[in-house]
Amino acid sequence: MFKKRFLTMGLATGLVLSALAGCAEKESGNSDVDSDSGKEVELRVWLTPQWKGVLDGSEEGADYDSFFKHAAERFEKEYKDHNVNVNVEVVAGDQRDELLNVNLNGGTPPDVFFESVFAMGDYAHRGALVPINDIVDDAAKNDIAQNYWDNVTFGDDVYFYPFSQNPGTFAYNAEMFEAAGLEKYIGGEEEIKTWTLAEYEEILKALKENLPKEKYSNAYPMGLFALNNQGDTWNLAYLRMFGNQFFDKDGQLVINDENGAKAASWMKKIYDAGYTNPGAESVSSNDVNAMFQNQQLAISFTNAILFNNAKADMESGKAPKFDIRLANIPSESGDPLSFTYVTGAAVFDTKDETRIQVSKDFVKFMSTDPELVKASKNGVPVRNSVVEEFSAENPFFAAYAANAPYVFNFTGNVPGYSQLRQVLYPELQALYTGAKTAEETVEGYQTKGNQVIEEAKANSVIYK
Amino acid sequence: MFKKKAKKREKIDIVFNIIVIFFAILSLFPLYWLVTSSFKNSADVVKMPPDWFPKTFTWSNYADVFSNQPAFTWAYNSLVVALVSTFALIIVSALAAYAFSKLKFKGKNILFIIFISSLMIPKEVMIVPLFRIIQDFGMVNTLSGMIFPNVATAFGVFLLKGFFDTIPDSLREAAKIDGASEFKIFYKIMLPLAKPGIGALFILNFVQVWNDYLWQLVVGQSKDSKTLMVGIATLMQDLNPNFAYKMAGATVAAIPMLLIFIFFQKYFTKGITLGSDK
Numbered sequence: 104m105f106k107k108r109f110l111t112m113g114l115a116t117g118l119v120l121s122a123l124a125g126c127a128e129k130e131s132g133n134s135d136v137d138s139d140s141g142k143e144v145e146l147r148v149w150l151t152p153q154w155k156g157v158l159d160g161s162e163e164g165a166d167y168d169s170f171f172k173h174a175a176e177r178f179e180k181e182y183k184d185h186n187v188n189v190n191v192e193v194v195a196g197d198q199r200d201e202l203l204n205v206n207l208n209g210g211t212p213p214d215v216f217f218e219s220v221f222a223m224g225d226y227a228h229r230g231a232l233v234p235i236n237d238i239v240d241d242a243a244k245n246d247i248a249q250n251y252w253d254n255v256t257f258g259d260d261v262y263f264y265p266f267s268q269n270p271g272t273f274a275y276n277a278e279m280f281e282a283a284g285l286e287k288y289i290g291g292e293e294e295i296k297t298w299t300l301a302e303y304e305e306i307l308k309a310l311k312e313n314l315p316k317e318k319y320s321n322a323y324p325m326g327l328f329a330l331n332n333q334g335d336t337w338n339l340a341y342l343r344m345f346g347n348q349f350f351d352k353d354g355q356l357v358i359n360d361e362n363g364a365k366a367a368s369w370m371k372k373i374y375d376a377g378y379t380n381p382g383a384e385s386v387s388s389n390d391v392n393a394m395f396q397n398q399q400l401a402i403s404f405t406n407a408i409l410f411n412n413a414k415a416d417m418e419s420g421k422a423p424k425f426d427i428r429l430a431n432i433p434s435e436s437g438d439p440l441s442f443t444y445v446t447g448a449a450v451f452d453t454k455d456e457t458r459i460q461v462s463k464d465f466v467k468f469m470s471t472d473p474e475l476v477k478a479s480k481n482g483v484p485v486r487n488s489v490v491e492e493f494s495a496e497n498p499f500f501a502a503y504a505a506n507a508p509y510v511f512n513f514t515g516n517v518p519g520y521s522q523l524r525q526v527l528y529p530e531l532q533a534l535y536t537g538a539k540t541a542e543e544t545v546e547g548y549q550t551k552g553n554q555v556i557e558e559a560k561a562n563s564v565i566y567k
Numbered sequence: 568m569f570k571k572k573a574k575k576r577e578k579i580d581i582v583f584n585i586i587v588i589f590f591a592i593l594s595l596f597p598l599y600w601l602v603t604s605s606f607k608n609s610a611d612v613v614k615m616p617p618d619w620f621p622k623t624f625t626w627s628n629y630a631d632v633f634s635n636q637p638a639f640t641w642a643y644n645s646l647v648v649a650l651v652s653t654f655a656l657i658i659v660s661a662l663a664a665y666a667f668s669k670l671k672f673k674g675k676n677i678l679f680i681i682f683i684s685s686l687m688i689p690k691e692v693m694i695v696p697l698f699r700i701i702q703d704f705g706m707v708n709t710l711s712g713m714i715f716p717n718v719a720t721a722f723g724v725f726l727l728k729g730f731f732d733t734i735p736d737s738l739r740e741a742a743k744i745d746g747a748s749e750f751k752i753f754y755k756i757m758l759p760l761a762k763p764g765i766g767a768l769f770i771l772n773f774v775q776v777w778n779d780y781l782w783q784l785v786v787g788q789s790k791d792s793k794t795l796m797v798g799i800a801t802l803m804q805d806l807n808p809n810f811a812y813k814m815a816g817a818t819v820a821a822i823p824m825l826l827i828f829i830f831f832q833k834y835f836t837k838g839i840t841l842g843s844d845k
Contacts, residue, residue, distance in 0.1 A: 192789055195801040205785045208695040209702050320616075393810060397613040421809055423610050 144185040144461045148175065150217035151196045153446060154408060154481035160415060167193045170478050171217065174469040181468075187461055196222075200521065207231055212451040214462040219444040220255050220263045221336075221514045226449070227262040228518040230564035233452045233459055234260035238467040246486045250510065254445040257516055258565035263447035264470040267479035270443040270503050270510075271336055274405035274413065276398060277426035279322070280306075283313040283401070289428065293498040295439075295506060296430040300344065303433040307378040310401045319398060326391035326403040327370070327379035329531035332524040334388025337404040338531060339513050340432045340440045342366045342545075350515035354556060359549040367541035371534055384532035396422045405429070406444065407483050407503070429499070431506065441509040446482065518566065519559025526551045598821075605629070605815040612810040628815035632802070638819060640791055641798035646823070647710050648783070648794060649776040652717035656772050657765055660723025665753050667724065668731035669739055679728075682721045691781065698785055712786040713794070717776050723768050730764030731757060766834035770827065777824055795820050 148171055156165030157173045168191045175189035192213075194202055199222065206212050212231060216223065226232050239261055244252065247265050255263035277289050288306055290296025298306065310324035328334060343349060345362040373379055380386055380400060388404065395403035396413055405413070410429065416422040431439030448466040453459060469475050476486055480493045483503050494500045514520045530548045533539035539547065560566045604612045605628055607621045632638050666672075667679050697716050698707075706712030734757060742752045758765070780796055787793045793801075802816040 190789075194788075198784055198797075198801070201781065202785060202788065205695060205698050209698045211702060211707075394613070397610060397810075399613060416809075421609065 142186050144187045144458060146187060146189045146215065146458065146462055146465060147213040148189055148191045148215045148217070148465070149194050149202075149213040150191070151194055151199055151219075151222075153217070154478070156481075158478050158480075160411075160481070170475075171469075174472075174475055175465075177472075177475075178465050178468050182461070182464065184464075185457070185461055187465075189465065203231075207451075210454075212453060214453055214458055215448050215450055215466055217266070217446065217448045219269070219446050220265075221444060221520065223263070223449055224257065224514060224516060225519065225521045225559070226451075227257040228559060228563040228565050231451060232262045232449045233463075234262060235264060235450055235463055235466065236261050238264070238463050243471060246488050248485070248487070248507075250507070251445050251485045254443075254512065254516075255447060260565075263445070263449045264466050265445050265485040266447045266470055266476070267482035268443045268445050268485050268503075269406045269408050269482045270441065270506060271340070271404065271406045271432075272410075272441070272506075273402055273430040273432060274395065274410055274427055275402045275430055276395070276400075277428050279310065279314060279319060279398070279401040279425075282315055282318060283310045285309050285313075290430060292426075292428060293502065294429070295499070295502045296428065297437075297439045298430060298433045299437050300433045300435050304373075306402075307373060307376075311376070311378055314401070322399050322401065323380045323394075324378045324401050325373065325380075326386075326395055326400045327374060327383040327535075328386045328388050328391045329384050329528045329535060330387040330390075332528055334391070334404055335524055335527055336442055336444075336513050337388075337432070338370075338527060340442060341370055343434070343440055343511065344369060344432075345435045349511075350517065354515055354517040354560075356549045356552040356556065358552075359545045363545040363549075364542045367534060367544045370531075371541055374535055384535045398423055398425060402430075407499070408481065411481070429502070431509075439506060439509045441506040441511070442513045443483075443503075443510055445485065517556050517559070518563040519555045522555045522559065523552050526555060598825075601814055601821065602818055604811055605818045607811050609809040609811050612814065625811075628809075628812045629819070631812055632815050632819055636798060636802065637791055638795070638798065638816075641793050641795040642819070642823070644710060644713075644787070644792065645777060645795040648713045648717075649773050651710075652714040652776050653769055653772045655714065655718040656720065656723050657768055659718055660727050660768065661758060661761070661765065662753070663724045664727035664731055665757055668728045669736065669757070670749075682724055685721045686725065694781060694785065697782075701786060707786060708789045708792040709786075710792070713783050716782065717772075717779075723772065726768050726771075727761060727764050730761040734760050763834070766831065770831045770834045773827060774824065777827075795823075 150168070150171055152167040154160065155167055155169065156162040157170045159165070162169065171191040175191055179187050179189060199218070203212065203216075203226070223232075243264075251265040251268065252261065255261055255265055272295055280286070280289050285306055288296070288298060288302060307324045314322055314324075329338065339349075342358060342363060343366065345365040347360065347362040347366060348357050351357045374383055380391065380394060391400065391403055392405075392409065394400045396416065410427070413422065413427060417424040417427070431441060434440050448470060450459060450462045450466055453462075476484070476489055477492070479485065479489055480497065483500060484490050484493070490500050490504065517523070527548055530539065530544045530551075533547070534541065534544040603619075603621055606624050606626070607618070608623060608625055608627075611618055611621065611623065663682075667675060667682075701707060701712045701716070704712075706715070738756055738760075739752050742756055747755065778796060779794075780800065783794045784797045787797060799816045799820040802813060
């Protein structure tokens, strides 16, 4: 009996295995494409989730890859030099580096990657990307402000074609503000409200003390998180609250000074006062975002895409509906603390000249085509022409533009930024749990951070 | 006197049972919370005080998981990868283990030590070279790319050799005298006797492959070639405030494993306690 079962099992396994092996598809984008003949070129385009739909999330079947599939389809039809086939894949943000590193080591990086520049800068330093200066023309330079070009320039070369930006701010629940008697601090529906630091502390205190418990049970004034590196740009902004320079001209961290310690001390102070959610050391930005949307937090972090998604979720009934508005991160000087994620496409060095050239042409096509660039309205467009076209439809574009003078480059374009992110949150965890003082926290971050930067500099092709 | 002692012992047993039941409930609570929350709407999941049982019962979270994502394809992929690689591993391991246990050949012990030594190399170290091999075979984005590396592991050989070692050599010798070939002895006599070991290996390997994340992530790069664990992980990372939806995704990933454990508990326990008795 057992013998028969075993043999059947073995035969079945053998059959399935051979069937599966036979069905093995050829990995697209490998160097075995017929690039020399100039006929068949297969590109792999990867992106992390950005926006849904081609131009708008309300389109039927809208998904994260809709825009890129549409752009790919048009490119395949309109491109004359080669017969191109573009495969689009969406990669989860947390899976990006694992997939890229294995594929880079395996010699099969994707041809094009669309992502926030800050998350991909290290690949430029590692020499995994090719410069794309040759596809940037004067028309693009004139339409896109210089600060975005600075953001995508490493050394002397442009590595990402700026497509849209995603400014980071606070989001707040205006109804909770009202309930706590904070009407005078509520900004307009289409405004990014700026509070002074003193006002902000007053707001936190009032929310803590006056928020009606029967309506907002288990709610806290502000979201604070340090579980991992996700959303750490807001933590970096808080560390600049008292005017810290952060990076010096040599790209070294200079957070360990009086202003840096004051900022860390402020974070600990609001945490200890109960102005934030408890357990910040074990809470992620995802958790905070969900808590805010479920009205357990009055103030949380957001960016333009998250803000639009939150409003869409409320409209569709996926999340409780409330009056959500925007505010700037305050600072001691009174100026808002503002930063932005520039998103754009980069071209990987696949060692295949034809594929690299076609990839560059695809990036130029999707980043300059008058119809396609309209999709940047899902975030905030980097092109003045698109901002002008859609400013009536989205009044926030003007508000974000007003913040532009206060934007700081949070990465400093330093090498090793990804590893640098791994250094910050353990220090913040130590701060919140009381294992380190504010002074020790900034000292630890600076010491360990500068080690990371030094090591990365030694391996950076840009610093050589 | 004896009665009194028995009564006292009974009382102690009751106390211990109560403690055990308490901890059993405590450890089952996360699972209960996961499953019940998946039937709530988003706001009810974070409600304070919580609803210990869903007041409004909805299937919409499951409908969303299966309609927004190719979750059926992911589940199918997981099942095929886990089943096929486990069956293949059992065949390969049983043959190798039998050879190491019963056959006499030169360098057997050294070869076995080399085999066992490979268990000390973490899988993560081998990811890149393994990926290159799979890539050269054109198996990226295929299920076979996920299956084959799981077949070539020394753990099965190690486990089954232990079982074959416990079977007396006299059985093999008797069969040989009766004229049975080596392969006949293997599948007619030895394999049926090693059934508990095969069961334990099946369950242990199935669980390991089902829960494997990194390898399946790098091989299954396209949406339709992902497995359930990798696919569901992308849901968890989504900045979606709907906890109930995420709970539904996590339940979908957990249920098959739970069923496997319930049905094969005997073998699972056997696998864990292997070698603990003489």
